Amino acid sequence: MTAVESVGEFRFECGESVENLRLAYETYGEFDGDNAVLVCHALTGSQHVSNAPSSADDTEGDLGDAVETAGQARAWWNDVVGPGKAVDTTEYYVVCVNVPGSCYGSSGPPTERPDGEPWGTDFPPVTVGDWTRAQRRLLDRLGVGRLHAVVGGSVGGMNAVDWAKRFPDDVRRVAAVATAPRLDTQCLSLDAIARRAITTDPDWNGGDYYGDDRPTPDDGLAQARRIGHVMYLSKASMGRKFGRRAAGRGAFGDAPADPTGRFFPYREVESYLDYNADSFTGRFDANSYLYLTRAMDEYDLAADYGSDTEALAAFEGELLALSFTGDWHFTVEQSRLLADAARDGDVPTAHHVVDSDHGHDAFLVEPESVGPPLRDYLADGVAGRAVRDENDDDPSGGRSSSPDRAPVHASLFPG
């Protein structure tokens, strides 16, 4: 169950403030003073990372009002986080916080201002750095100083890396899964198109659509989600799953919206996108989608520093970058940039590349690929048994852009 904690006045990077930032979060397992693992959720994820019993349920007094957050995303990493799983909640105290700007209980556009009206687009624009600072604030309230690890995927991976930049003494191990130091131009474009789908929906109404009697910009948000789903899958995985097949009887949706549908088929892949878009509009807020995609787009590890390496130079911990060959949203090359930058800053680093054609979704749907390296990394850092570095197999550099670098964990832990 989700708890919600008020962490007081919060000034966002943009300069705007809220009087009392509220953060929805879940915790799993028992804190022993040295075993806290912060898990950072992806764009439309929530604090509900696992179906394991949340220890926040036990919270009493003014620290955390236990609430049911209606419509929140399903436990999004239940295969990876829980008792006996890779992020083992019998061993670690796992904390996951809904990021400011989102819509699963933390302050954001759909929540109330002090005057009782919804914030809407008056909510301050948020950055990944704001998320990190808000998480730090919550962890202070929970009595967590140094984190054993921060783990996150996609923009949650940017959030995890941001911890190493912003609080370099506070994290022992950062696991950055399917992420990048910054988004590339192609994905920036698709995100901008997705936002435009929302803002050109007349029901968006300048962001002012809250209230039971008012239509929500479902068409626009659905379009944004369809675009997102194409980004999350790969050419190969889409071909394998759907091919060019017509949707069968009983498929979600029943016809293409365009007039040529009187002769041409409604396809399985369109039905899949429509189904996911429809369920998404039921669980996510359109303004939050604008805010969170913008936070992702704007993240740049090197910002305020000369380079990614300088941004990570003060980091005292280790870094695991985990990437997937079929991911075109956050590519292997981008993870390599991140790993190389960290190594150049003398951060013990492994870049573990998973051969997969699942696309970006791989980090969610391949627990068998993600779990073992993550488990061993949490236990033993980059020396973990299942942790591979792409330079390991071929120290001459066959798979790496850094042929002159010896494999990191081999050099740190010879033999």
Place this chain on the structure above:
Amino acid sequence: MTAVESVGEFRFECGESVENLRLAYETYGEFDGDNAVLVCHALTGSQHVSNAPSSADDTEGDLGDAVETAGQARAWWNDVVGPGKAVDTTEYYVVCVNVPGSCYGSSGPPTERPDGEPWGTDFPPVTVGDWTRAQRRLLDRLGVGRLHAVVGGSVGGMNAVDWAKRFPDDVRRVAAVATAPRLDTQCLSLDAIARRAITTDPDWNGGDYYGDDRPTPDDGLAQARRIGHVMYLSKASMGRKFGRRAAGRGAFGDAPADPTGRFFPYREVESYLDYNADSFTGRFDANSYLYLTRAMDEYDLAADYGSDTEALAAFEGELLALSFTGDWHFTVEQSRLLADAARDGDVPTAHHVVDSDHGHDAFLVEPESVGPPLRDYLADGVAGRAVRDENDDDPSGGRSSSPDRAPVHASLFPG
């Protein structure tokens, strides 16, 4: 200048008919009985392929009403087609026909029904096969029997290949540029999303928006075009052209539409997409966009045959498949499928792969890559000097999926 020819009653593949199909076309050069080259335009292209003087201007009598077609696309392959160019209009009689369903003068949704009202979505759904049959009809009127060549890029390449399938005795040389036997699932999805952008625009109004006093679905069509542009570029070319730069003063557009734009930048790449989307809505019809993307999506070379090879088995001519390494809309792998299928049907074939990071747009923006092989192919077929086959360099098959096949033009023309 464009001429328009009525070719009589036309029954579309869907079973619906129009009483009198009108086809807008241009011709360049003089027909000598054996030198006709049909050029097939891409999705939103037109009959206006070159700025060379159009010989259709000389057309007299009832064959071709010379017209100015307002707003038609610029000469889209002027660097490739014209006097002294790769498709040399002093040597060949070049014909380019606006496809049925389009909006540059041929019958389509924005044109008039016999009752004087616009067709709108009552226009019959069109297929690439309909385009081929309509072109055959026009060529009959022009007195062209067998074509020296059919050349086309993108869905125009599907159109070119369809000639080999549908009229296998009528074409000596097919040049299929940046195309595929059928679209893949990822691109089908993006096209479906683009159509949804149009049909969810309230101004689309079920396709009934014609008339000076009525709004056109510009927001939806602009979104469709933005999505298209991302498909036409590559990750690398987008990164190189725009990076993550903010748009400068004087850029087209001035602000992102989303509320976080009060803190975050409007980017060059968004300005580029907005500029192109805006100019597109001024020159293209939203219903036509629905019809033509559907024709592209539905094309399947193997349809009505057991396989691509069987579809091409009766073809008496040669095939050049020309593809670009950075093209993710119509990939090198898809061109290879096409080439392999033709070879399996004993069609003399070359698959010429251009190393390029321009994406799908390469066939339009790299005349220096496209021109020489195309020129030599028109002159000498797959034996043409500048025509490479991907198997040439390494007959053992290093670059090919067909390692057991000898290079075709080497085997046909030893030495």
